[in-house]
Amino acid sequence: MAQTLSLNVSTIKKRKRTRALPSVAPSCVESHLKDVEFRGYCDTKEERAFVAYILERGLVLKKMKILHGLKNSSEEDIGE
Numbered sequence: 092m093a094q095t096l097s098l099n100v101s102t103i104k105k106r107k108r109t110r111a112l113p114s115v116a117p118s119c120v121e122s123h124l125k126d127v128e129f130r131g132y133c134d135t136k137e138e139r140a141f142v143a144y145i146l147e148r149g150l151v152l153k154k155m156k157i158l159h160g161l162k163n164s165s166e167e168d169i170g171e
Contacts, residue, residue, distance in 0.1 A: 100132065127152065
């Protein structure tokens with residue numbers, strides 16, 4: 092099972108249509124995901140919802156690193 096998740100907004104295509112987050116978290120998020128790195132965070136409504144989803148459901152999450160903007164100019168660590 093995946094223990095690390097790394098996202099880079101520059102590699103994710105933006106869609107105009109938003110998708111609802113699942114009501115039940117995948118088992119890997121709840122029981123295995125320990126580290127998350129989110130690069131290119133721009134504080135959109137969808138990104139905030141995703142971060143909140145991971146923080147609420149990541150029962151074994153130890154570290155979440157958020158790198159703001161596409162140039163990764165600032166960094167915020169959440170965890171441990």
